[in-house]
């Protein structure tokens with residue numbers, strides 16, 4: 197089943213032609229409307245007229261997450277706020293969030309993209325989808341919602357959290373499709389098992405993404421919930437969910453190539469990777485966005501592309517499960533966290549009695565990510581009473597929650613108790629082995 201058969205099954209040559217036509221327009225539009233791109237293209241000696249098709253894409257300068265910080269909040273928008281109807285945001289490399297905006301047409305295109313994902317897993321008007329991705333500035337909840345609404349599915353916009361209630365709702369409201377992060381799906385499955393109600397669920401499929409997960413994890417979710425579990429990929433900077441989606445064959449995620457162009461580059465040399473099955477960094481260009489267009493965006497996600505034809509009939513190339521990142525971003529409970537954000541909070545508190553020696557430990561317990569931060573106290577604080585230490589600990593927890601958007605456990609430890617390194621300090625220990 198397709199949502200837009202004409203596009204999803206377009207001959208490759210036509211896709212390339214369409215991408216070229218749209219790219220030429222988008223580059224001119226961006227050059228005329230966004231100062232950052234105009235400056236960068238001028239510096240590189242590139243004019244919009246030099247881009248005559250996708251074969252010229254490599255001539256354009258890259259863009260980076262730091263651009264979104266430098267032009268915070270609206271500096272990369274190509275339209276005035278009066279044309280922007282919705283804002284979304286996610287964590288940036290420092291305390292500042294990255295902010296994107298959608299026009300009415302962008303929302304319509306976004307809904308098309310997420311509707312395609314739902315149709316590709318067999319959803320129809322008779323389905324009831326429980327959207328347990330977070331609603332709000334995160335793109336997951338609204339992204340899925342708009343696509344489901346466009347298809348006429350019945351949407352339960354429950355957002356994430358409140359796990360037992362989620363399960364009661366799934367049962368009482370007859371949810372047939374679950375949309376959430378894969379780790380939350382496993383947690384829901386285990387909770388349903390504990391409650392002894394798995395048999396009462398009517399779920400047939402789940403649409404999971406926003407964080408890395410493995411085939412083994414897919415198997416567990418499928419077995420525990422008696423569903424088919426599909427992977428979806430996306431990022432705030434491009435459109436949120438809807439960039440790429442699995443079809444019924446579960447063999448890689450089709451990229452919505454009529455809206456986004458993917459390049460794979462070597463993150464060291466920045467040269468394009470042409471060989472099949474070679475891992476590289478994903479670089480995306482949007483070719484018909486109005487509010488927040490983006491050219492050659494270095495996602496830092498590492499992945500592999502498959503170009504063989506898929507049995508489903510779609511001609512869009514497929515992305516294998518992303519294989520990690522080329523920067524240090526962590527995804528904890530679906531939220532993007534940069535160690536630099538944590539460091540900044542800690543350094544701001546050095547005058548309160550802590551030192552700059554710290555360690556971040558990420559783990560997964562009961563299928564939920566945990567974040568522990570160990571910080572050495574300065575001798576003065578160490579000699580202080582327990583109440584002062586606890587007060588500072590609480591202060592740090594509160595500050596971290598407001599900066600990161602998730603809870604962290606902070607433990608103030610004795611002076612000199614964190615192992616010193618002879619080379620680069622190992623600040624982050626990620627113990628999560630994705631089951």
Ligand code: DLL
Pocket residue numbers: 286329335336404405406407408409427428429430431432433436437438495497517518521527530532
């Ligand atoms: O996570 C958008 C999204 C929402 C995708 C719901 C799918 C479902 P951000 O918060 O900006 O946006 O995080 C984007 O998450 O660069 C990847 O590193 C990671 N990511 C997203 N989907 C997958 C996936 C949303 N299926 C960052 N597998 C991306 C692995 C994923 N990593």
